[in-house]
Amino acid sequence: MRVPRDARGRAIRRAQLDAFVRLVPTTVIVQLLTAAVLVASFRGSVDSLWLGLWFGAAVLACFARLARAIRLRIDFEYARAHPPNLLNICVIVCVLAGLWLIPPIFWFDQAGPEQQLFLCVLAAALISAGSVTMVSVPPVALSYVSIMLIACVTITYKLDNYPLIALSVIYAALLVGAIVTNSRQFIANVKANLDLQERGEIIQLLREFEASGSGGLWELDADLHITNISTELASGIDMTTDEIIGRHARDLLDPGYRASDLSTGMRRLFEQLESGQPFRDLAVPAVKTGRWWSLSGKPLRDAYGEVIGWRGVGSDITDLRLTGDDAVRAARRDPLTGLANRLLVRELLEESILSHWKGRGGCALLLVDLDKFKLVNDTLGHAIGDQLLIEVARRLERTTGGHGSVGRLGGDEFALIWTGPTDNETLSRLADKIIAQLSKTYTIGAASLHIGATIGIARGPVDGRREEQLMRSADLALYRAKEAGRGGYAFFESYMFEEAEDNRLLENDVRDALHGDGLRLAYQPIVDARTGEVVGREALLRWRHPTRGEISPELFVPIIEDAGLIHQIGDWVIREACAEASKWDEKFRVAVNVSAAQLPGAGLAKTVLGALANSGLEPSRLELEVTETVFLGDDASTLASLERLRALGVRLVLDDFGKGYSSFGYLSRAHFSKIKIDQTFVRGAAQGEKESIAIVHAILALANGLDVETTAEGVETERQAKVMRDLGCTQLQGFFFGRPVPPESLVGVDRRAVRHLA
Numbered sequence: 001m002r003v004p005r006d007a008r009g010r011a012i013r014r015a016q017l018d019a020f021v022r023l024v025p026t027t028v029i030v031q032l033l034t035a036a037v038l039v040a041s042f043r044g045s046v047d048s049l050w051l052g053l054w055f056g057a058a059v060l061a062c063f064a065r066l067a068r069a070i071r072l073r074i075d076f077e078y079a080r081a082h083p084p085n086l087l088n089i090c091v092i093v094c095v096l097a098g099l100w101l102i103p104p105i106f107w108f109d110q111a112g113p114e115q116q117l118f119l120c121v122l123a124a125a126l127i128s129a130g131s132v133t134m135v136s137v138p139p140v141a142l143s144y145v146s147i148m149l150i151a152c153v154t155i156t157y158k159l160d161n162y163p164l165i166a167l168s169v170i171y172a173a174l175l176v177g178a179i180v181t182n183s184r185q186f187i188a189n190v191k192a193n194l195d196l197q198e199r200g201e202i203i204q205l206l207r208e209f210e211a212s213g214s215g216g217l218w219e220l221d222a223d224l225h226i227t228n229i230s231t232e233l234a235s236g237i238d239m240t241t242d243e244i245i246g247r248h249a250r251d252l253l254d255p256g257y258r259a260s261d262l263s264t265g266m267r268r269l270f271e272q273l274e275s276g277q278p279f280r281d282l283a284v285p286a287v288k289t290g291r292w293w294s295l296s297g298k299p300l301r302d303a304y305g306e307v308i309g310w311r312g313v314g315s316d317i318t319d320l321r322l323t324g325d326d327a328v329r330a331a332r333r334d335p336l337t338g339l340a341n342r343l344l345v346r347e348l349l350e351e352s353i354l355s356h357w358k359g360r361g362g363c364a365l366l367l368v369d370l371d372k373f374k375l376v377n378d379t380l381g382h383a384i385g386d387q388l389l390i391e392v393a394r395r396l397e398r399t400t401g402g403h404g405s406v407g408r409l410g411g412d413e414f415a416l417i418w419t420g421p422t423d424n425e426t427l428s429r430l431a432d433k434i435i436a437q438l439s440k441t442y443t444i445g446a447a448s449l450h451i452g453a454t455i456g457i458a459r460g461p462v463d464g465r466r467e468e469q470l471m472r473s474a475d476l477a478l479y480r481a482k483e484a485g486r487g488g489y490a491f492f493e494s495y496m497f498e499e500a501e502d503n504r505l506l507e508n509d510v511r512d513a514l515h516g517d518g519l520r521l522a523y524q525p526i527v528d529a530r531t532g533e534v535v536g537r538e539a540l541l542r543w544r545h546p547t548r549g550e551i552s553p554e555l556f557v558p559i560i561e562d563a564g565l566i567h568q569i570g571d572w573v574i575r576e577a578c579a580e581a582s583k584w585d586e587k588f589r590v591a592v593n594v595s596a597a598q599l600p601g602a603g604l605a606k607t608v609l610g611a612l613a614n615s616g617l618e619p620s621r622l623e624l625e626v627t628e629t630v631f632l633g634d635d636a637s638t639l640a641s642l643e644r645l646r647a648l649g650v651r652l653v654l655d656d657f658g659k660g661y662s663s664f665g666y667l668s669r670a671h672f673s674k675i676k677i678d679q680t681f682v683r684g685a686a687q688g689e690k691e692s693i694a695i696v697h698a699i700l701a702l703a704n705g706l707d708v709e710t711t712a713e714g715v716e717t718e719r720q721a722k723v724m725r726d727l728g729c730t731q732l733q734g735f736f737f738g739r740p741v742p743p744e745s746l747v748g749v750d751r752r753a754v755r756h757l758a
Contacts, residue, residue, distance in 0.1 A: 008194065014302065015190040017084040019136035024069035027133050028062045031096065034122065035059070038103060041118055045110045058099050065092055080304035090140050097147035100126060104154045116159075123151045124171075131175040138183040145175050218297075220310040224249045224273055227309065236293075236316050237286065249273070253286060262357060263350050264467050269295060276307045281331070283317065283347050285354055292318045292347065336386055337393035340407030345415045348405045349467045352417050353460050362422035363460035367474040368396065368434060370412035371452035371486045380447060387444045388451070395437045399430070415474075422459045424491065431455045431489035439487075454481045455489035463492045476500055507563045509545060510556055514569060519543050521576050522740030526591065526711060526733045529725040536589035536623070538733065539577035540740045541569070557595075566597045571607045578615040578622060580743050591623040591653060596630040599641040608648055619649030623674065627655045642670050656713075657699060675703050677729065679714020685727065686720040693727075700728045 035058045039051050072079045103119055111119065127148040134141035149172040156164035216230030226245055234241045237252070244252060250260075250270065260266045265284040272279040278298040285292055297312025332344035340348060349365060356363035370392065377385040389412070396406045396414055403420030416434070420426065438453040456478025464470035473492040481490035513519050523537040543551045560566050574592055581590035598604045612619055624645060630638050646652055651673035677699055684692025703710045712724040715734030724732060 008191075010308065011194055011302075012187060012190050013086070015193075016136045016186070017086065017089070018303075019186070020089065020134065020140065021069050021072055021084055023133050024065060027129075028066045028069075030129070032059065032062050034126070035062075038118075038122065041115055042103070042107060042111065045112065045115060046107050054099065054102055058096070061092070061096055061099065065096075076304065080306065083304070086137065086139065089137065090143055093134070093140050093144050094147060097130075097144050101147065101151050101154070104151045104158075108155060108158050116155075120155055123148065123155055127152060127172065127175065131179050135179055135182040136186050138179060141179045141183070142176060145172060145179065216314060218295075218310075218312055218314055220249055220273075222306075222308050224310075226252065233314055236291065253284060262353050262466060264346065265350065273297075273310065283343075285350065291316055292351075334408040337390050337408050339393050339397075339414075340405060342407070342409050345405075345407035345409065345417065346467050346471070348407070348417050349415075349470060352419055353465070353467060353470070355419070356460060361419040363470075364418040364422045364427060365458050365460070365470045365474045366416040366418060366427075366431065366434070366489075367409075367456045367478045368414040368416065368438070369454050369456075369478055369482070370414075370438070371454055373412040373451055376449055376451065380449075384444050384447060384449075388442055388449060391442055391444070392438060392451075396434065399434050399437055427457055427459070427491070428489070431457060435487065435489070452487045454478065454486045456481055456492065457489060458492040473497070503559050503562075506551070506556060507559050510543065510560060510563070510565065513543055513545075514565065514572075518546075519569065519572075520742060521573065521580070522742055523580070523590075523746060524733065524740040525738045526589075526731055527737050529712075529721075529729050529732050532737075534588065535731065536591060537581075537584075537746075538591040538593075538625075538740075539573060539580070540593075541573055542740070561595060561597050566595050567603065570595060570598045570604075574607055575611045575614070578611040578617045580746075581621060582615040582617045584746070586618070586621070589621045589623055589651070590617075591625055593625045593655065596626070596638075599626070599630055599638055601641070602644060604641065605644040605648060608645060608650060612648070612650075620651065623651045623653045625653040625655040625676070628657065639670060646671055653711075672706075672708055674709040674711060674731075675699060676711045676713050676733075677724075679712075679734070682712050682714050682720055682724060682734075686717070686723045696724075696727055704728075 035055055039055045042051060072082075072084060100123075104123065108116060108119060127145055130144040130148060131141060134144055149168065152168040152172070153165055156162075156168055216233035216236075217228070218226065218230070218233055219228035221227050225248055229241055229244050231241060234244055237244070253269075254260050254266055260270060263285055265282055269279065269282050269284050272282075276299050280296045282295050283292055284295060293314050294317045295312060295314045297310050299307045300309040300311055302308050332341055332347070333339070334341045349363075352361070352363040355361050373385065373388070376388055389408070392414070393406065393408065396416060400406060400416065400418070401420075404416055404418040407415045407417070409415050418427070418430065434455060435453050438451065442449040442451070456474045456476070458464060458470050458473035458477060460470050463473040473496075476496040477490045477492040480496055481488055484490065510519075520542050521539045522542045523539055525534045526536045526538060527533060528535050541553055541557070543553075543556055545551050560569055577590050577592045581588065584590075594604065608622070608624070611617075612622065626642070642652055652670060653674040653676060654670075654672045655676045656678045657675045677696060681692045681695050681699075685696050700710060709730045710728075711731040711733055712720075712729040713733055715721050715724060715732045715736045717736060720734070721732055721736055
């Protein structure tokens with residue numbers, strides 16, 4: 001009656017109960033027909049009330065048994081929640097057998113000879129049928145036969161025929177023997193089928209995971225205890241099978257429960273095991289031996305979909321992943337350079353973390369990003385670029401000096417896992433050495449190439465205890481090094497993560513603001529320097545955060561660009577500004593800032609054309625402002641984009657001139673209508689700084705020569721306004737003439753002077 005504890009025993013028990021349940025409909029129908037014949041036969045001899053009550057009880061018991069059997073067969077959820085139980089089945093069968101005791105005990109004496117003979121035949125038939133139909137479940141069959149034997153003995157005793165009593169007992173004993181024999185044969189057949197199924201599953205498993213080069217089989221029960229393991233795997237763990245079987249998988253792979261905290265592969269393994277999801281080629285470190293294993297496995301499920309165990313394969317890949325020619329190594333090597341690929345880099349980084357945890361060596365990660373590599377690819381082609389990457393890989397390998405491993409993460413990004421000393425001085429020297437080596441001239445064919453490198457550095461466990469944490473920290477340090485101007489390196493610092501997390505939250509919030517009308521435009525006046533009259537307004541993007549208040553554009557605009565939202569938001573700004581400007585006096589212009597990320601392709605021109613058409617705004621009233629940074633990339637592509645916009649009739653404005661990448665060449669080729677002088681020079685000139693005054697004079701002279709307007713930005717005081725007017729600026733803009741205001745504040749505002757200049 002006890003529920004088997006092992007998976008095999010539970011499978012045999014399920015097969016026994018399933019076979020029994022399948023026969024329930026047949027046995028119920030036979031018993032109901034037999035009961036109906038008995039009632040008809042005894043109608044004149046037994047009180048109808050008792051016959052009715054007996055038949056009703058039999059019908060109720062049979063139908064209850066039949067209904068449950070059918071529901072178990074067709075309702076999967078019910079079967080899983082309420083599986084058949086041996087004890088319950090035994091009780092129900094005993095109740096039914098007990099009902100068949102009533103006629104021999106209480107009605108036999110009232111029956112006529114023919115009815116008594118019918119009862120004798122019926123008892124013999126029922127006891128025989130039970131021994132056959134219930135043979136798959138011996139306890140039930142034996143209980144039923146024992147109760148029906150009482151009925152047979154009762155009948156023969158009332159006939160006062162002792163030889164028949166002895167014969168009944170002998171017949172019952174023979175039936176018991178047959179039940180035991182047939183039950184054993186049934187169980188043997190079930191075991192044989194299970195063995196055949198298991199061998200088939202193992203063959204299928206080996207075929208499915210063939211590429212991993214399996215070194216042996218393993219099996220777990222539902223509680224992740226090891227139930228079987230091949231000798232090959234056991235010897236690889238330096239243990240015998242007897243020492244392993246029965247242990248929990250985690251105790252074997254991660255005795256101190258520390259590797260799961262440090263190893264991504266180990267965490268993923270137990271996450272998959274606990275969630276019942278199959279896994280393939282998971283590389284995990286064996287803490288005890290220091291070896292690396294590739295594990296693949298599939299859950300074993302019962303008929304109800306419940307996980308009852310696991311079966312899989314495993315192989316030692318410690319050496320194969322670094323050397324050899326099989327699929328294990330191929331999956332971990334960059335085909336171009338032969339370096340470790342991203343997968344192996346992560347594994348080697350985990351190995352370094354675990355070694356450092358054991359007190360063997362340091363642990364640091366350096367991410368190396370090549371500068372100006374895209375230019376080589378674009379100008380000389382990918383074949384030259386590939387050769388360059390191969391040479392970069394060789395130079396990086398020479399810099400490690402036996403204290404690390406080099407890998408290529410993809411594109412022009414490399415990783416160096418450093419196992420030597422990890423103090424700041426050593427890592428700084430290493431970074432300087434890498435930059436110096438990679439910045440030397442490359443000779444590829446007839447071409448002499450020059451590139452640079454920028455490096456982000458993270459140290460374990462200070463900057464991350466796990467592989468993914470170190471990778472993220474080094475990536476943030478690399479991002480900061482790029483921001484500082486490339487060609488250098490940066491160590492990870494905690495504030496970088498805080499800033500990145502803050503930016504991530506802001507990115508989510510700005511997405512919500514975009515879809516929930518949280519962004520708005522404010523308009524700042526631009527005035528004529530001589531008259532002080534408004535000649536136009538600049539549309540400025542504003543965002544009032546629900547909890548942080550007003551967010552500076554300098555903070556959220558870069559986030560918008562990094563998140564890839566600049567096209568969506570930039571297009572919205574152009575449409576809104578054009579729609580608003582169409583309500584103003586026809587002599588007012590509207591200026592809109594355009595990001596460098598919006599320029600590539602014809603998308604911006606289509607947006608501008610659509611906005612002009614929908615609003616009815618004259619193209620000459622729209623000014624598109626770009627900064628000098630748009631010329632840092634592909635000049636030809638940038639100039640083509642600007643020319644498409646100019647062809648629409650809109651005015652192009654060069655913003656923040658003199659602050660960044662200043663070149664006279666693009667000024668003539670881009671055909672700008674206006675140059676805006678950065679507020680830094682405006683303040684400096686107002687304070688009498690000779691350098692600022694000279695720069696402003698030069699800009700104004702250039703503008704006069706090109707016949708373009710000039711606007712002084714950031715004018716905040718009357719003195720600044722007077723100085724810039726006296727120097728010859730044609731337009732002025734800044735808080736002195738008005739702060740940016742929402743469009744509703746412009747209702748009723750006409751072309752009047754905002755400030756009268758002396």
